[in-house]
Amino acid sequence: MTNSASKMRLELTGPTGKAMKPSKRPLALVATLLTAATASGHHSGAMFDSQKTLTLEGSVKAFQWSNPHCWIQLLVPSAGGPVEWSVEMGSTTELYRSGWRPRTLKPGDKVTVVVHPVRDQSPGGAFVSAAGPDGKPLGLPKKVDAS
Amino acid sequence: MRRSSQLVAAAVLAVAATHAAAGNSAKRVQAFARLPDWTGLWETELSKSITNAAGRSEVFSLGNLGGHPPYNPEWEQKYQAALTDPVAAEKQANSFKGCGVGSPEYIRSFPNIMEAPMVFQVVVTPEETLFVMDHGEVRHIYTDGRHHPGKDDLWPTPLGDSVGHWKGQTLVVDTVARTAGPVSIFGTGEVSEQAHFSEKVRLTDKDTLEDELTIEDPVRFVRPWTMKVHYSRVRDIDRLIPYDCEADRNPVIDGKLTISPK
Numbered sequence: 001m002t003n004s005a006s007k008m009r010l011e012l013t014g015p016t017g018k019a020m021k022p023s024k025r026p027l028a029l030v031a032t033l034l035t036a037a038t039a040s041g042h043h044s045g046a047m048f049d050s051q052k053t054l055t056l057e058g059s060v061k062a063f064q065w066s067n068p069h070c071w072i073q074l075l076v077p078s079a080g081g082p083v084e085w086s087v088e089m090g091s092t093t094e095l096y097r098s099g100w101r102p103r104t105l106k107p108g109d110k111v112t113v114v115v116h117p118v119r120d121q122s123p124g125g126a127f128v129s130a131a132g133p134d135g136k137p138l139g140l141p142k143k144v145d146a147s
Numbered sequence: 148m149r150r151s152s153q154l155v156a157a158a159v160l161a162v163a164a165t166h167a168a169a170g171n172s173a174k175r176v177q178a179f180a181r182l183p184d185w186t187g188l189w190e191t192e193l194s195k196s197i198t199n200a201a202g203r204s205e206v207f208s209l210g211n212l213g214g215h216p217p218y219n220p221e222w223e224q225k226y227q228a229a230l231t232d233p234v235a236a237e238k239q240a241n242s243f244k245g246c247g248v249g250s251p252e253y254i255r256s257f258p259n260i261m262e263a264p265m266v267f268q269v270v271v272t273p274e275e276t277l278f279v280m281d282h283g284e285v286r287h288i289y290t291d292g293r294h295h296p297g298k299d300d301l302w303p304t305p306l307g308d309s310v311g312h313w314k315g316q317t318l319v320v321d322t323v324a325r326t327a328g329p330v331s332i333f334g335t336g337e338v339s340e341q342a343h344f345s346e347k348v349r350l351t352d353k354d355t356l357e358d359e360l361t362i363e364d365p366v367r368f369v370r371p372w373t374m375k376v377h378y379s380r381v382r383d384i385d386r387l388i389p390y391d392c393e394a395d396r397n398p399v400i401d402g403k404l405t406i407s408p409k
Contacts (some may be wrong), residue, residue, distance in 0.1 A: 090202020
């Protein structure tokens with residue numbers, strides 16, 4: 001799989017957008033599970049590199065409104081032809097409460113999607129944000145996280 | 148013919164009147180009036196934190212609600228061994244799943260569901276209080292004066308057996324017969340089947356419900372383990388949306404979570 005340089009940008013940022021240094025702490029049960037960089041309702045964020053963000057520009061192949069996760073199947077142009085990315089989102093309830101609806105995206109829609117990519121280099125990632133062709137964010141603004 | 152119709156109409160009216168009289172008794176209405184109004188939808192801190200389109204929180208720390216589990220030496224040793232086993236830690240971090248194929252049963256158990264990322268509805272009646280979780284579990288806390296079932300009528304289940312009573316506006320809950328296993332969604336502690344759970348549930352303000360939970364375990368703990376969990380009112384939805392979990396696209400392959408392409 002070859003990523004299109006013109007359609008994808010790689011940035012090394014932390015959750016707040018600030019540059020981050022990779023953690024060198026050894027894995028430990030509690031440290032990993034209780035203070036994980038990301039917490040999800042379904043599974044841990046270990047498979048995603050939360051220190052990296054990718055910006056994908058493409059067209060929607062499918063928008064799956066499902067639990068435990070909703071998914072955007074995004075076709076991203078590349079030199080070798082379109083590459084299909086799988087973008088993991090929250091649950092239907094989480095999306096609904098964030099202003100998304102089952103028909104927010106439909107096949108063929110042009111969107112820009114920011115993700116934390118999976119660590120194994122396959123074309124997939126955890127959803128961060130999305131915007132339509134006009135640059136307007138989709139859904140409601142993200143709420144401030146509890147801490 | 149006309150007379151028979153009148154007789155039928157009179158009979159229908161009599162039946163309707165009988166049904167009307169079978170409404171709530173004055174005693175039950177008074178009992179309702181003494182109960183706090185917890186009507187509505189609530190969510191855990193974790194649910195509140197991850198309610199965004201990503202379904203993830205970047206900064207939320209699951210924390211350690213009750214601090215270090217008060218294990219006895221035998222179980223403390225097992226706990227420390229798990230802490231320093233990077234293979235086990237990586238395996239758990241990669242395979243943890245909250246629902247769908249591969250999810251452990253304890254995710255659906257009490258008290259884990261009381262801190263899991265869920266929205267739930269509370270129904271308070273004089274006879275019982277119900278915690279109805281959007282994942283489908285329902286906790287029945289009987290407040291009709293009953294005791295736990297006898298020894299021959301009780302066996303461990305994921306939710307255990309709960310009875311309660313009202314002390315003013317606080318619901319005092321007693322739970323036993325909970326299946327042995329982890330007592331936190333991400334496995335901070337493990338209890339035996341002999342664990343005893345005490346809860347004090349009350350409103351701390353009109354939009355915050357507090358559950359003070361104390362766990363005693365004569366087999367694994369040296370002292371009671373107490374923690375407080377808080378819930379916030381949910382106002383941006385007006386119904387409990389069922390959380391089915393049938394389209395899990397995160398298979399565990401070779402011990403690692405992956406994304407299925409479809």
